[in-house]
Amino acid sequence: MDEAFGSSLLDLCVCCLVKSLSRYSTDVQTLPPNLKDKLIKMMSLQGIITDENMRQVLHPGLQKLDLRDCDITDHGLIMLQICTQLREINLSSSDYKLSITSEGLKVIASSCPHLSEVCLRRCRNVSDEGIVALAQQCRLLQIVNVSGCLGITDSSLHALGKNCKILHSVDFSATKDKPLIPGINLVNLCCTASMVSDAGVIGLVNGVCSHNLKEIHMDRCVNLTDEAVESVLIFCPHIFILLFHGCPLITDRSREALQQLVGPNQMKQVTWTVY
Numbered sequence: 524m525d526e527a528f529g530s531s532l533l534d535l536c537v538c539c540l541v542k543s544l545s546r547y548s549t550d551v552q553t554l555p556p557n558l559k560d561k562l563i564k565m566m567s568l569q570g571i572i573t574d575e576n577m578r579q580v581l582h583p584g585l586q587k588l589d590l591r592d593c594d595i596t597d598h599g600l601i602m603l604q605i606c607t608q609l610r611e612i613n614l615s616s617s618d619y620k621l622s623i624t625s626e627g628l629k630v631i632a633s634s635c636p637h638l639s640e641v642c643l644r645r646c647r648n649v650s651d652e653g654i655v656a657l658a659q660q661c662r663l664l665q666i667v668n669v670s671g672c673l674g675i676t677d678s679s680l681h682a683l684g685k686n687c688k689i690l691h692s693v694d695f696s697a698t699k700d701k702p703l704i705p706g707i708n709l710v711n712l713c714c715t716a717s718m719v720s721d722a723g724v725i726g727l728v729n730g731v732c733s734h735n736l737k738e739i740h741m742d743r744c745v746n747l748t749d750e751a752v753e754s755v756l757i758f759c760p761h762i763f764i765l766l767f768h769g770c771p772l773i774t775d776r777s778r779e780a781l782q783q784l785v786g787p788n789q790m791k792q793v794t795w796t797v798y
């Protein structure tokens with residue numbers, strides 16, 4: 524009873540503090556880590572963490588940081604230099620996020636060697652440079668989500684395959700989607716014509732993580748062919764989620780390969796589009 528009351532009273536206090544954070548910013552800075560964690564969690568849920576207020580709540584022992592839909596830029600990521608124990612970071616956006624680039628990611632890569640989960644969904648300005656840095660310096664990565672990051676190419680996949688032995692889930696879906704407006708070619712809209720191809724997928728699935736990979740989302744990657752699907756099935760014996768819908772070059776051959784190469788109950792989820 525006391526315990527329940529105590530924790531709800533604490534939650535109430537934290538909630539009040541969040542509401543008038545700017546007034547108490549110097550006091551917040553001196554709070555113990557467990558209270559800062561509570562503050563961060565509440566601020567995350569409300570999506571109100573910014574470059575400015577993040578400085579006060581960060582602490583060196585921080586392990587999880589959910590910044591999805593928060594207004595954070597590379598300047599904020601630079602402050603994460605002190606968070607050497609960080610395990611998970613979520614920078615996803617429901618809309619496109621332009622304020623995070625590889626410059627910010629390189630800081631995280633060099634400061635947070637224990638990172639295991641990185642979610643960058645729709646961080647459109649992130650390029651291979653950032654992902655390669657993460658792959659090279661954060662060898663404990665297990666989950667990487669770069670869905671909708673339009674700057675990602677084979678180099679990122681090769682780097683993950685080369686360095687991240689315990690990687691089990693990778694999402695690089697929609698890293699080059701169909702044109703949003705019919706008749707307008709996205710490839711021409713972007714300054715580079717490179718995109719994820721079969722060679723990148725082969726580099727990933729044939730790399731050091733091949734036996735750990737369980738989940739790959741490669742849907743809406745318009746340049747992938749049956750060779751990409753077949754290589755996943757050949758090199759990843761423990762794959763159980765494989766999404767490849769919206770890849771117009773992938774044919775019936777992949778469905779046949781699924782039947783031939785995979786045991787009847789192994790797959791939990793598979794998606795494709797019939798063209």
Ligand SMILES: *[C@@H]1O[C@H](CO)[C@@H](O)[C@H](O)[C@H]1NC(C)=O
Pocket residue numbers: 589591611612613614615616617640642644
């Ligand atoms: C990150 O946020 C997305 C929503 O944008 C969510 O689907 C995903 O589960 C989150 N991942 C982590 C590691 O919190």
Ligand SMILES: *[C@@H]1O[C@H](CO)[C@@H](O)[C@H](O)[C@H]1NC(C)=O
Pocket residue numbers: 621622623624648
């Ligand atoms: C993000 O990319 C857009 C073009 O897509 C560019 O105009 C903008 O300056 C970039 N933002 C940053 C912070 O680099």
Ligand SMILES: *[C@@H]1O[C@H](CO)[C@@H](O)[C@H](O)[C@H]1NC(C)=O
Pocket residue numbers: 615644666667668670692693694738740
């Ligand atoms: C990547 O993020 C998207 C959006 O939040 C989510 O739907 C997807 O399941 C994530 N991928 C993985 C492998 O967790």
Ligand SMILES: *[C@@H]1O[C@H](CO)[C@@H](O)[C@H](O)[C@H]1NC(C)=O
Pocket residue numbers: 710716717718720721722746
């Ligand atoms: C598509 O993939 C092939 C090889 O799989 C490659 O030669 C070609 O350049 C790719 N197209 C683009 C636009 O990247």
